Amino acid sequence: MSKVFSRGEVAKHSSEDDIWIIIDTAVYDMSRFIDMHPGGAFPILEYAGKDATDAFYGLHKQDVLIKYDRYKLGTIANEKPQIMFYQPGDISKVPYAESSAWMGYKSPYFNENHFKFRIAVRQILDGLKNEAREFEDSGERPSDKFVQKLGAAGLLAANIGPDAVQGFQLPGGVKPEEYDYFYEMIVHEEFARWACPGLGSGILGGMTISVPTVINFGKPELKAKILPLVLSGKKRMCLAITEPTTGSDVANIKTTAKLSSDGSHYIVNGVKKWITTGAFADYFSTAVRTDGGISMLLIERTEGVETKLIKTSSGSSAGTAYVTFDNVKVPVDNLLGVENEGFKVVLSNFNHERYIMLCGATMAARLVVEDCFKWANQRKVFGKRLIDQPVIRNKLAGMIAQLESMHNWLENLTYQMNHMDYKEQSIKLAGPLALCKYQMTRMLHHVSDDACQIFGGRAITKTGMGRNIETLQRTYKFSAILGGSEEIMADLGVRQALKYFPQNARL
Ligand code: HEM
Incomplete structure (x- = not known):
């Protein structure tokens, strides 16, 4: 059981080699950490024995407290925390931090099992997030052990789609036969929440676009040999x-x-x-x-x-x-x-590749919108919160409106995929998916640009509070080039539409 302390007891630990601090009623022992603290010893010493809540949240993301939980000693007696503390699998309550169905709006697309599935996937991936970020930051090859954890949870196959998950046990007790493209959408979105685009590409990027070539065109013996190895994470x-x-x-x-x-x-x-x-x-x-x-x-x-x-x-x-x-x-x-x-x-896999990118891209933008909303709400400059400035609200409005339009289009396309066979998808969806990708990467451009202006210097710092913003603005161009460049997507979308343009139509 967690220990409880009075504020008076904490105040006694305020010397250089015995430093306790309070962050929102939780008591941390900083004595062993102070020499390793990336912000240096001085700022922490200033709060030795005191409440450092506001100073802490002005300089760090809450993630830091989760990562360094080992320094937590206990809590302050008879006090309740004032700040929402994220638990693995939690759905955010910040407006627009989740897509519409998860913000309590009615949805024609998602059922109860989709909800259970998202939470189960989020819990698994939250549990692996710190490790994921270590690979991302070091640039190392993601270890076999790490990739095989995803394989064992059915999450490698889940990234490839309904055909690949048959025979797998899926998170949230979802039956493989009910796994539709909305489940797949959820998986891509949840992986994007790591905000580790390099690692994501290293584990999933190559696999999601190559495995279907074996599933759809490989000889039975080749499939039997390769697929179990790749989908379990034993081979890449x-x-x-x-x-x-x-x-x-x-x-x-x-x-x-x-x-x-x-x-x-x-x-x-x-x-x-x-x-x-x-x-x-x-x-x-x-x-x-x-x-x-x-x-x-x-x-x-x-x-x-x-x-x-x-x-x-x-x-x-x-x-x-x-x-x-x-x-x-x-x-x-x-x-x-x-x-x-x-x-x-x-050609067979292009539409699906673009679809995967679309799902990841909306979540990357959503994370940034959430961070901007939180930051604008807590950051005070010139005596006001950022959110009290009309120019900041205007930027947020643009970001939210563009994100939500894109997500709604993507949900519509997902619904079409669920109700069309492969041939019909190829005929009818190549154009809309290409245009959706074109617009999505334009949206990323605007969202990342406005987010940078809201976050200032933190947006150009790789670690810390602006991490998600820095990541998006450094990497969004991958989505605008890979899987068909923005220009090719726009052109393809219009040329596909022209194929069905009625020749007898006149203005
Ligand atoms: C549980 C307590 C704390 C932990 C685990 C911690 C950890 C960290 C970490 C990991 C960073 C690197 C940036 C990041 O990843 O966000 C950092 C930066 C920093 N921390 Fe702390 N910290 C703690 C408490 C404090 C307190 C109480 C202060 C006092 C104001 C403080 C001041 C700073 C400063 C000034 C930076 C540099 C921020 C920047 O570069 O923008 N930290 N801290």
Whole structure:
């Protein structure tokens, strides 16, 4: 049981080697921590034996208290905390910090099980958040143990979608057969709450876009071998399409695959670039040029495969790599789909890739809106809270309105995905998903810009109170370039609409 103290008792611990402080009725012993304190010893000494609540919340996020809980000694007798303290899995009460259904509004889309699922996923991911941030900050390869925890919770398969979760136990007791795209949406959103885009790409980025190529186009033996390993986190996988001289222009790839004279294997030679998760991958779903066109091959990390890390602004735990294939032998059974029809495989996953990005992007913006709302409410300048300034309210209004419009469009698209088969989705949703992605990254641009102005210097500091804002403004361009650039998305959206434009329509 937690100990209780009087304020008088705390006041006695106010010498340099015996320092207790009070933060919202919780008592912390800072004696051992003071020399390690990133803010230095001086500011803490000023509050030795005293209540430091306002000073603390003016300089740190509450996360800090969760991370350093080991220094908590107990509480002040007969006093109740005044500040809401986050518990793993909690739904935020700050306006617009959650999507509409979770803010108590009616929803035609979500049922009781979706609610249970979100809380269960949030509890699991909250429990792993500190570890996730350590990988993100150090740029290290996310450990096998860490990735396998996600695999064991069913959360790797859950990121890939309804087809991948069959046979898995899912958080919140959700049955795999009821797992629809709204559950998938929840999973992408919850992962985005780590605000670790580098780590997220390193664990999930490569996998979510490559595993479907095996599920949908692999031979049964290949599926039986690869999928259990990747979805449990024992092996890692990526999609290797782009090359140093070809980005979105897939038709021009130069990596070759020549069939051996006995027809048993291909010999692959070439280079791939910007391959997310590539530095850590055991399997590469790879676009190659065969004699009559483009083909897709599942290549294992064997002799002749080399990967080199590319440093990007999202951090090295993304494992973004330069991949070289030097006379790599690949069994013909590793062909995905039909030889020379690899384009089908490449194109098959674009809509889903964009969908995943959309879900993550709205949550990244939502975290920032929540932080801005809280900060504007507590930060006082020129004798007023920031929120009392009309210019700040105006910025928040723009952020909220853009975020909510995007999320509502995304919910509509998710509903369409639930009610269309793959073919109908390809025909009807390619355009709207592309336009939604185009608008989403414009929204991120505005939200990150306004959030920076609200947060000031904290927004350009990697750790501390502005962490989520700094992360968004440093990394949102990934969403505007990867999975089809903003310009290509806009163009594709209008060209798709033109396909169905009635030729006899007149103004
Ligand atoms: C449980 C008590 C405390 C813990 C665990 C703690 C921990 C930290 C950590 C981890 C940071 C790095 C920035 C961040 O991650 O937010 C930091 C920064 C800082 N802390 Fe503390 N701190 C505590 C109490 C205090 C108190 C009572 C003060 C007194 C005012 C203080 C003043 C500062 C300052 C001035 C900074 C630098 C902020 C900046 O760079 O903007 N801390 N602290």
